Amino acid sequence: MIEKFSLGIFLTRFGTPEKCLEAVLDLRFPDGVYCEKEKMVNKFYKVEGRPLYACSCGYQIAPLAGTIFEKTTTPLQYWFYAIFLMATTRSGISAKQLQRQLGVTYKTAWRMFKQIRLLMSQGGGMLGGDVEIDESFFGGKGKNRAYEWMQGLPEKEKEIVMGMVERNGKAYLKHIPNTGKWTLLKQVQDHVDTTARVMTDEYRGYWQLPKYGYKHEFINHGNKIYVKGDIHTQNVEGLWSIIKRGIYGVYRVVSPKYLQAYVDEYGWRYNHRKHGEEMFELLLKQIAEVKIIKYANSSPNYGRVL
Numbered sequence: 001m002i003e004k005f006s007l008g009i010f011l012t013r014f015g016t017p018e019k020c021l022e023a024v025l026d027l028r029f030p031d032g033v034y035c036e037k038e039k040m041v042n043k044f045y046k047v048e049g050r051p052l053y054a055c056s057c058g059y060q061i062a063p064l065a066g067t068i069f070e071k072t073t074t075p076l077q078y079w080f081y082a083i084f085l086m087a088t089t090r091s092g093i094s095a096k097q098l099q100r101q102l103g104v105t106y107k108t109a110w111r112m113f114k115q116i117r118l119l120m121s122q123g124g125g126m127l128g129g130d131v132e133i134d135e136s137f138f139g140g141k142g143k144n145r146a147y148e149w150m151q152g153l154p155e156k157e158k159e160i161v162m163g164m165v166e167r168n169g170k171a172y173l174k175h176i177p178n179t180g181k182w183t184l185l186k187q188v189q190d191h192v193d194t195t196a197r198v199m200t201d202e203y204r205g206y207w208q209l210p211k212y213g214y215k216h217e218f219i220n221h222g223n224k225i226y227v228k229g230d231i232h233t234q235n236v237e238g239l240w241s242i243i244k245r246g247i248y249g250v251y252r253v254v255s256p257k258y259l260q261a262y263v264d265e266y267g268w269r270y271n272h273r274k275h276g277e278e279m280f281e282l283l284l285k286q287i288a289e290v291k292i293i294k295y296a297n298s299s300p301n302y303g304r305v306l
Contacts, residue, residue, distance in 0.1 A: 005277045010084050020076035021051055025063040027288040035059050051076075066291050068115040078102050080284075082112045083119075087280040091246035092265060117261040119286035120268035122173065126193040127166040132236040133188065133200045135162050135179055138247070138259060159256050161243075161263055162187055165236040166196075170271040173243075175260040181205040185212065199231055239270060 014020050025033070025044075032041040037059040044053035044061065054060045064070050069079060081102070085093045095110040102109065137158035160179060164187070165171040172191045176183050184205045192198060194213040200206045202220045209216040217231045226232060243266045247254055254262050272279050 005088075005280055007084075010081070010280075014077055014080040014084075017076045018046070020080050021046070021063060023080075023284070024067065024069070024076075024287060025053060027285060028063055028067075033061060067287055068118060068290070069287075074104065074108055074112065078104065079112060079116075082109075083116055083283055084280055086113070086116050086120075086265070087283045090269070091242075092250045094250050094252075114258070114261065116283075117265050119283055119290050120264050121261075121290070122264055122267055122271075124170065124271075127164055127170065127172060127191055128193040128196045129169065130167040130230070131192050131196045131198050132165045132167065132233045133163065133184075133192075133198055133206070134233050134236045134240070135160055135176075135184075135203075136240045136244075137161075138244070139254070139256070159259050161259070163236045163239055164188070164191055165239055167235055171236070171239055171267050173239075173263040173267045175256075175263065179203075179205055181208055185209070188212075188214070199233055201233060239266075242266060242270070 014023060033044045033053065033055075034040070035042040035044075035055045035057065037057050038055065042055050042057075044055050046052075047054050047060065051064050052060050052062055064072070069076065072079070082098055085098065093113075095106060095113050098104075098109040098113065099106045104112075137160055139158050160176050162174045162176050162184065163171060164173075174187055174191075176187065181204070185208060188198065188209065189212065192214070197215045197217060198206070198209055199217045199219070202218050202222055206216060206218065219225055219228055219231050219233065227234070243263060246266060247262060251262065268283075269279070272282055275282060
């Protein structure tokens with residue numbers, strides 16, 4: 001394990017396209033490459049001038065196929081550097097800044113970050129123990145702050161993100177269409193184990209939780225009460241602060257279409273906050289774990305298949 005992963009170490013390991021391609025090969029085939037022609041694991045050699053490896057029998061493989069790098073014309077070391085930045089910055093980095101650092105077009109830089117966020121999409125098991133749940137609002141007009149805006153008003157509406165944070169554990173964030181009780185309940189059932197103790201504010205949308213097997217505790221924020229013993233929602237509220245400061249400070253504007261990808265990015269960093277220098281290595285491993293598929297007649301859209 002690397003004690004301190006610096007930019008110098010990064011450039012030594014991934015400073016050329018060949019080194020990056022070899023890293024992708026090792027990530028995707030850690031036990032060696034299976035030759036379909038000879039029906040055995042065999043030694044493969046780099047094909048000169050192409051992102052391919054070939055067996056001595058002539059069978060070829062493309063390590064980039066099915067990954068976020070498929071059909072890219074951008075040098076692989078640029079992609080790896082973008083992954084390095086995404087994993088090692090606390091609040092993210094804008095596509096405009098990546099454009100300046102790499103000398104690529106803004107469109108290329110934006111697409112690179114869009115693809116890398118696919119590696120950060122959320123998954124894993126159910127949340128358990130003490131789980132804090134809250135919703136937060138993003139976007140809308142500048143005057144739509146705190147108590148000045150309510151869902152359903154004719155003004156430009158904000159987008160809603162629901163957050164579930166396991167104390168001393170991981171978080172799950174979901175862009176939801178509304179704060180109706182059935183919407184909230186479905187998310188809780190999908191991502192929180194029934195053995196968990198759920199803590200929320202006094203919002204009525206959560207009052208049905210005990211009927212579905214959850215132990216529900218709430219704190220009455222409306223009465224200016226924020227902590228009652230160990231009942232509070234301070235962890236999820238702290239996460240909202242991190243996300244909003246990051247989005248408004250770095251990205252400035254996020255469209256509703258891509259809001260889930262951005263909260264996935266911050267959720268991934270939160271869930272790996274204890275890994276420190278290993279975060280880059282963990283994000284690299286996702287290259288092999290996340291398979292990218294293109295849907296027919298909708299080339300800009302991608303799906304995540306585990």
